[in-house]
Amino acid sequence: MYDTIAAISTPLGMGAIGVVRVSGKEVANIINKSLKKNKYKPKKMYYGWVYDEDQIVDEITWVFHKQPNSYTGEDMLEIFCHGGKLVTYNVLKTVIKSGARQALPGEFSKRAVLNGKMDLIKAEAINSLIKSETPFSLNATLKLLKDNQLSEAIEELKRLLMNMAAEIEVELDYPDEVEINSSDLKEKILYIMKKIDKILTEADNGIIAVEGVKTVIVGKPNSGKSTLLNALLKKDRAIVTEIPGTTRDTIEENLNINGILLKLIDTAGIRRTEDKIEKIGIERTLNAIDESDLILFILDGTTPFDYEDELIYSKIKDLKNKTVIIVLNKSDSENFKLSNCPTKLFEKKYDIVTISAKNREIKSLEDKIYELYFEKVNIEEPTLTNMRQKNTLEMSKLYLLKALNSLESGFPNDVAMIDIRKALEKIYELTGENYTEELLNTIFSNFCVGK
Helix, strand or coil: EEEEEEEEECCCCCCCEEEEEECCCCHHHHHHHCCCCCCCCCCCCCEEEEEEEEEEEEEEEEEEEECCCCCCCEEEEEEEECHHHHHHHHHHHHHHHHCEEEECCCCCHHHHHHCCCCCCHHHHHHHHHHHHHHHHHHHHHHHHCCHHHHHHHHHHHHHHHHHHHHHEEEEEEEECCCCCCCCHHHHHHHHHHHHHHHHHHCCHHHHHHCCCCCEEECCCCCCCCHHHHHHHHHCCCCCCCCCCCCCCCCEEEEEEECCCEEEEECCCCCCCCCCHHHHHHHHHHHHHHHHEEEEEEEEEEECCHHHHHHHHHHHHHCCCCEEEEEEECCCCCCCCCCHCCCCHHCCCCCEEECCCCCCCCHHHHHHHHHHHHHHCCCCCCCCCCCCCCCCCHHHHHHHHHHHHHHHHHCCCHHHHHHHHHHHHHHHHHHHHCCCCCCHHHHCCCCCEEEC
């Protein structure tokens, strides 16, 4: 935390400009030593050269940002050099030689959080912004960055919990003078829980918009799962043969359907088998189903619905919070029959589409996916956008529920106070005010170096 860090912030390769960022207490010494400048003003661009002792490294422009008015909250230097791979690396090497070290992934943003320049939610939004693959993802993350509505809602949760905790502390310190009615305390807890529920309502949609719809293709062997994967991707990603059981492991790819990001998984066909390797593939298929948002249940339209189809249906029919589309495949075959799909079994519960994966006639499926998810991913107001955020807020609510149960069971207020404090700690963890090094390392390890 006290080292001076440096990194290349632009993609390596040929380009007009390369950017090297530096942050920390040694910035002034680096400017003096490597840029040979001792008088300069913040937020002003200068022209000059980078020197390795007396050797010229590159012709540059540069800007100094004085703490705390910088991205990291520390003294910062941004060097704009020529964009060749070697010349940019040489500028970085010179800066490191002058008193910095190579930054770790996300270390600039990590310092911004630790120095109070932004909360953890906004830092994660910056990372999501960089990695956005669809307009919907970009929209959701931009709303988090430019609109303070969510931050204000979380700040209100924090304030309400702190006030409630303070009231109980006063009662504990002055039991003869202050007495809090447990009914009032329960009402306050219920009020805060409703506030949390309001934030959580749109969280799943925010996560889907940014991280994508976890989509699994399931079906019996030789129903056309891998052919459908190739058709959706518009390339031959999976091996396709007429031999049942060809796909023995899950294949994962990202797919953009009219702005809807799918995290697509092709799976091994589910059937009874004694083959040990195939059994492992089937087990992974079942795990993928459990973790999915969308299930594409593909049926072979040239054969009747049989016991293998029924085996798969038994695995998905009672699942909660899953979207299922029945995909009747092989419409190009002369043996294709609509009657091979038991519509009475599905029509009231699931959407049914007909396709030819072999001929890549899958528009009906793409249109259905877009129809089901367009409103969900078209985020109107800022919301949580990843599972860490959602799970942390859900834990806060769970502790409040424990506190409420303690009060309803007749326990004194100080017993409820234990869980109220834990609920507040989870809010601090959500924003990054309460953290462990392991938590921050996990989050920022997914960032780019130099961000």
